[in-house]
Amino acid sequence: MDRTGSKGVAYAEHGGCVVKAVRLFDFIQFDGGSWQVVAQDGSELALKNLATNRIRRVPAVDLLIDDSYLPDDPRPLPSLENAAALERLSPAARDDVLALHGHVHEVLHGLPPGSSPGSTPKPEYDLTNPLQARIAAKLTELATRGIAMTERTMFRHLADYRARGIGGLADGRATRQASVSGRTDLRVLALIEAEVSGQKDVSTGTRSRVIARVRAAAAKSGLDVPSDATLYRILKKIEGSRHPFGNATTRRTQGNRPDRSWGRQAPSRPGELVEIDSTPMDLMVVYPDGSSGRVDLTVALDIATRTPLAVILRPVATKAVDAALLLARAMTPLPMQPGWDASLSYSRSVLPQGMLPGDEDLRSAIAAKPVIVPESITVDRGKVFIGSTFTAACERLQISITKAAPRTPTDKPHIERFFAGVNSGFTQYLDGYTGPNTVRRGKDPAAEARFTLAEVQNLLDWWLVAIWQNRPHQGLRHPAMPRKDLTPNEAFAALSSVAPQVPVALTRDDYLSLLPIEWRRIQPYGINFHGLHYDSPDFHPYRGVPSGLPAPADGRWEVRYDPYRLQAIYVRDHKKGRWIEASWTLTTHLVGPFSREVLAAAKKALDRRGETVAGRDLLAEINRILTTPAGRAERQAAQRTHLTPAAVPAPEAPSRPVVDPALMAPVPIQAPDPVVIDFPRRRHGRRIDLLED
Known part of the structure; x- marks a missing residue:
């Protein structure tokens, strides 16, 4: 018998039970001294100190629950280990045990189990008879029923019943655990x-x-x-x-599963732990050149509330600048992001009626989505997240970075589950859905693709604020309501009441400071940015004037740009401490948001024809893509957008009408230079409106 526990509480182990008890005249240890129980008055005990003979009155309950109490001789209770032994047996084996229990109980106690009080036992099982006589009578009774049992077997059943209760009567073969190998070496x-x-x-x-x-x-x-x-x-x-x-x-x-039990991260406040990762989306979209392809989805997810802070879609592998831009979008509400309104307006004009709600409903849903400032971010070891651009942005914003183990997606299980939720709740309902693998893929998802990247981006943004933020999540449960799943908005409200967070959003200047940087000179016509011309009236004092900045600028001006919204670039006026927004000179020719992928598509088209990528040829190719789809893929893309066919203007015309879907009326736009392009065997064409990536 071991009389000391881990906390000094006395216990006695008898058949697996732990019992604490006290009796009169017991010698006990209590409150750092040796005592003897000398009297009892109701619920109080009189203790005599063996060192000072002082009498102390203590309630029995207080004595038993005190950690310093060590009993003299606790009373043992029978083991209850096999109390549920019948629940582990098959129905047939359970019936055999219950039948045997009735015979054994009658031999030991004179009456079958469940007999009413005051019942008289049979004469042969009267307890005044010796045990061996009662056993002999029971064996005779069993023999008349056709059950053969020896006296030795009955003695063994009696011993097992006394030691282990009714569970000891079960056949050992029915409860024996089989090993994996059996008798194999x-x-x-x-x-x-x-x-x-x-x-x-x-x-x-x-x-x-x-x-x-x-x-x-x-x-x-x-x-x-x-x-x-x-x-x-x-x-x-x-x-x-x-x-x-x-x-x-x-x-x-x-x-990749760990060889231990699953851990659980339980952040106590919004933004305490954020996971960032990228994955290919199971969807085919229409690229600017009319072809179809898949896109990458990059997400920053708050673990405490399961709120996606920001999502970015792009048709190629994510670059390092995307991670920094993701951080900027995570801390900037959608209406405050430059270029978002123009992108939304175009998507609403070309998508079927009702897919995107009105401005009032959309802004109310966006207002309900919380703005969360990250404190710690968990990323994988890809170049996109361990590059200097992203780490410098996190250092500036005082955000700690945790790197996941190599090739261990279980270090970011929440965001992996988010990707699955996007596929099941959003992606599979769009045309061009590819399925999770080739086994579940349709015949030709590329031919079914009809949405452009900007349309999918805006639809996903709306689905996240309207559906995801208001859908119960199994990982969001309150301890007081363990069976009630909370929504991300409800979880944010619950945590904010305990750990309130000051809402902080980046200003427009802060947002632009996180965009990628390049250096350009301000020419008399504006800025040539990758073959595209940008201009602004604020450039007048600086046309042809060096910036005065040292290397790496070398007299050029600092230019910031959003890789997904190239309708405008932002030039830093360091002399006046402001940002100058310069619009693309051909932006009026383009209804939808423009992106750098249009430029890449134009260059590829010129490369296929073996022509040089000169500025004039490049602009001509961009105009061709924007206004007159020539190839089969471009014509199919124009049909998918459900736009009205527009006649191809004559090359020598000084101006040409461009359809504005917001006004649904021709708007005359002056062309900067007439460009003569020869399209053999072409009579009619349809305009492709290109979207951002």
Whole structure:
């Protein structure tokens, strides 16, 4: 008997039970002294100090719950370990145990179990008879019922019942636990385990391949191998959830699980922990040149509230500037982001009626979405997140960065679950959905694609604020309501009441400061930015004037630009401490937001024709893409946007009408230079309105 516990509380272990008790005249340890219980008055005990003979009155309850109390001889209780033994048996085995229990109980107590008080036992089972006589009578009774049992067996049942209760009467074969290997040599079992573990990174094979390799390895070691049937049974028990003979992708994913119990991150306030990651989206969209392709989705997700702080879509692999821009958008509400209103207006004009709500409904939904300032960000080790652009932005904003383990997506499980939620709740309802893998992919998702990247971006922004933020999430539960799932907006409200956060949003100047930077000279016509001309009336004092900035500027001016919204660039006027917004000189020719991918598409078209990428040729190619789709892919893209066909203007015309979908009326736009382009075998064309990426 061990009389001291981990906290100094006395206990006694009898058959697995821990009991605390006190009796008269017990010698006990209490309150740092030795005492004897000398009297009891109701619920109070009189304790005599053995060192000073002082009498102390203590309630019995206070004595038993005190950590310093050590009892003299606790009263044991029978073990309740097998109280639920019948629940672990099959119905047939349970009926056999209950029948045997009735006979054993009658032999020991004279009456069957469940007899009413005052019942008289049968004469042969009267407790005045010796136990052996009662056993003999019971064996005779069983023999008349056709049940053969020896006296030795009955004595064994009585002993098991006294020691373990009704659970001791169960047949050991019904409760015996079978091992994985049975009687197979443990060294052979180790060979099988090694072969199953080795299937993680190899191509999927069959079980017969594993068995053949196990037999070959066992032959080298001189081990006896059981039959194939036994090896197949062992394999079935060892496989578990590792999928050694299933899909290779699933097997590698399961292999990334930690060899320990799952941990749980429980941030107590919004912004305490944010995860950022990118993944290819299961959707085909229309590119600016009329072709179709997939896009990357980059997200910053707050763990405490499951609120996506910012999302960015782009048709190519994410660059380092995208991570910094994601951080800027996370801390800037949508209406405050330069160029967002123009993008939304265009998407509303070309999308089917009702897909995007009106300005009032949209802004009310955006206002309900919380603005959260990140404190700590968990990222993977990709170049996009460990580059100097992103780390410098986090350092400036005093945001700590935590790097996940290499090739361990389980370090960011919440954002991986968010990606799955976007696919199930949003992506699969759009035309061009590709499915999670080739097995579930349609015949030609590229031909079904009809939405451009800017349209999908605006639709996703609306879905996040209207649907995701108001949908209950299983990972958001309050301890007082463990069965009630909260929405991200409700979780933010609950946490903000306990740990209030001061709403902070970046200003327009702060937002522009996080955009990528380049250096350009202000020419008399404006700024030439990647072959595109930008101009502003505020350039008048600086045309042809050096900025005076040292290297790397070398007299050029600082230019900031949004890679996804190239309708305008932003030039820093360091002399007056302001930003000058310069618009693209051909922006009136373009209804939708323009992006750098249009420029890339024009250059590719010139490269395919073997022409030089000169400024005049490049602008001509951009005008061709914007106004007259020539190729089959471009014509299909024009049909997907549901735009009215527009006649191709004559090259020598000094001006030409451009359809503004917001006004649905021709607006005469003066062309800067007439560009003569020869399109053989072309009679009619349709305009492609290009969207941002």
